[in-house]
Amino acid sequence: MCESNAYVYRDGKEEFLMDNVILLEPRNNKLYLRSLLGEEKLFNGVVKEIKFMDHKIILQEKSEEFMGGPY
């Protein structure tokens, strides 16, 4: 099984959003997430980073105007 957990990067911290994410898909300028158990979320933001080996999806809200970061 390779589902991942989704977090929202906010104020320098990763806040938990959803576990066991099996699908991530842009929909109408938002991000649609679906979990193994069928939970669904529409997140108003963008992907910041996905670390597949850590099973981590890190998202960021659009209001913070993420442009790819300074790194």
Next chain:
Amino acid sequence: MCESNAYVYRDGKEEFLMDNVILLEPRNNKLYLRSLLGEEKLFNGVVKEIKFMDHKIILQEKSEEFMGGPY
């Protein structure tokens, strides 16, 4: 291990881009991918869909103007 394979959706087909992707990250309006073996690519496009259980990252080039699809 949970690395995934990346494909580019083009003309209704999925064309192979990179295997064993361990990191996906937007950088300067492109998508940076890194593989388990250290291969790196900067792809001028967006995420179309990520199916974690299938280990599939499906990308789409920007020129096709992906708006979230009709589905």
